[in-house]
Amino acid sequence: MTFPEDFAWGAATSAYQIEGAVDAEGRGPSVWDVFCRRPGAVWGGHAGDTACDHYRRYAADVALMRQIGLRAYRLSIAWPRVLPNGVGEVNLRGLDFYDRLIDALLDAGIVPYVTLFHWDLPQALEERGGWLDRASADWFAEYTTVVARRLADRVTHWFTINEPQVFLSHGYQTGVHAPGKKLPRKHVLQMGHHVLLAHGKSVQALRAASEGPCEIGFAPVGTVFVPATNGPADVQAARQMMFSVHDDSLFNNTWWMDPPLLGRYPIDGIRRFGADSPDVQPGDLETIHQPLDFFGHNTYSAQVVRMGAQGPECVPSLPGGAMSTFRWTLVPEALYWGPRLFYERYGLPIHVAENGMSNTDWVALDGKVHDPQRIDYMARYLRKLGEALRDGVDVRGYFYWSILDNFEWAEGYRERFGLVHVDFATQTRTLKDSAFWYRHVIAGGGDALFDPRPAPAALAV
Numbered sequence: 001m002t003f004p005e006d007f008a009w010g011a012a013t014s015a016y017q018i019e020g021a022v023d024a025e026g027r028g029p030s031v032w033d034v035f036c037r038r039p040g041a042v043w044g045g046h047a048g049d050t051a052c053d054h055y056r057r058y059a060a061d062v063a064l065m066r067q068i069g070l071r072a073y074r075l076s077i078a079w080p081r082v083l084p085n086g087v088g089e090v091n092l093r094g095l096d097f098y099d100r101l102i103d104a105l106l107d108a109g110i111v112p113y114v115t116l117f118h119w120d121l122p123q124a125l126e127e128r129g130g131w132l133d134r135a136s137a138d139w140f141a142e143y144t145t146v147v148a149r150r151l152a153d154r155v156t157h158w159f160t161i162n163e164p165q166v167f168l169s170h171g172y173q174t175g176v177h178a179p180g181k182k183l184p185r186k187h188v189l190q191m192g193h194h195v196l197l198a199h200g201k202s203v204q205a206l207r208a209a210s211e212g213p214c215e216i217g218f219a220p221v222g223t224v225f226v227p228a229t230n231g232p233a234d235v236q237a238a239r240q241m242m243f244s245v246h247d248d249s250l251f252n253n254t255w256w257m258d259p260p261l262l263g264r265y266p267i268d269g270i271r272r273f274g275a276d277s278p279d280v281q282p283g284d285l286e287t288i289h290q291p292l293d294f295f296g297h298n299t300y301s302a303q304v305v306r307m308g309a310q311g312p313e314c315v316p317s318l319p320g321g322a323m324s325t326f327r328w329t330l331v332p333e334a335l336y337w338g339p340r341l342f343y344e345r346y347g348l349p350i351h352v353a354e355n356g357m358s359n360t361d362w363v364a365l366d367g368k369v370h371d372p373q374r375i376d377y378m379a380r381y382l383r384k385l386g387e388a389l390r391d392g393v394d395v396r397g398y399f400y401w402s403i404l405d406n407f408e409w410a411e412g413y414r415e416r417f418g419l420v421h422v423d424f425a426t427q428t429r430t431l432k433d434s435a436f437w438y439r440h441v442i443a444g445g446g447d448a449l450f451d452p453r454p455a456p457a458a459l460a461v
């Protein structure tokens, strides 16, 4: 058996992308509620107002998860549902919702993995300066404490923050995500520092509020580099690219991972960003560098790289290569080399906190949703993850993104990532072939992945 008995076979979502009910029971507005109202901001003028109506349909959705056989489910809490103004007054009805959801998951035998921040910053805090204000780290710690006091008796697995690279770059540099700002890099890097500080304070708050042991990690998303061959020079090229700040974008790994995991900003990053580097106060790095229990990574695609005469060279993907409707290239080796190299550098157990593909799925005339590409994608990626396990990488879980088709940020509802098809007009759910296939894989503890027969036709029943 390649995958351990207690492997967390999971799927993931985030609050704004599925909950809807944005005005229900005392929830305050988030930056995404405001951004979606801006003409042209989101494809088709879509918004998360209703999304999958999960707030009202959570019990039926948990039943679907149970039907698929999920062992774990990664959800996020909407900060403005718990603290409508971001700090201060607590909205008990918002907390009650998560209470019910957690209980339903536990009753179904599904372990909840809770993410505290998946981009829906309370608008009230954005208006007070948002992440640019150093106090944001304390706001986040306050929110963490409120959530943990209510849920930590049952929730033992936490992610603090999801993909700082994405919400900071897209939200505050290019402006294509909420709140749609275009700020100088100096400001964005300062915000990034406050986000890391918030992570550290949140870990402290979680440990303080948890009576028993709990497992805490976070979920960054920087680029995975895959060596063109298994030769040592190419592997070294991949390692070098994975763990360096080699361009001006914020999509590198080490800037975001070294401070929490190694207690320092990478020196090449400080050199590259120069005067734009953040102001770091004494003690900040100690606060950021809290002991963590696992390393989460959201892995979708990868860049192939080889060692050239002048150093690492990116290998362009072949014309016509496999890709999702989002135009993300299929590189299954990402789930071998990503976990392997992250484990080598940071030494923590790994969770694949997100992995998945978008597709143009629809309900066919036979009433089913046939998504052979997704089955093939998952089979290829999971086989590679299995190889990483066999080679000694301590991988603890895999969370398919996503259990439901949902609101894909600036793309609205046009990118479907789900194992379950959602008809957004009627809220009808239909399990896709991939959901049945995943059920089969989970039921057999992953063994079906290594069945020599081709995955799609054999298993999509």
Ligand code: IFM
Pocket (backbone or CB within 6 Å): 014, 017, 163, 298, 354, 401, 408
């Ligand atoms: O939908 C997003 C998610 O919110 C964060 N990670 C990537 C997913 C697909 O784009």
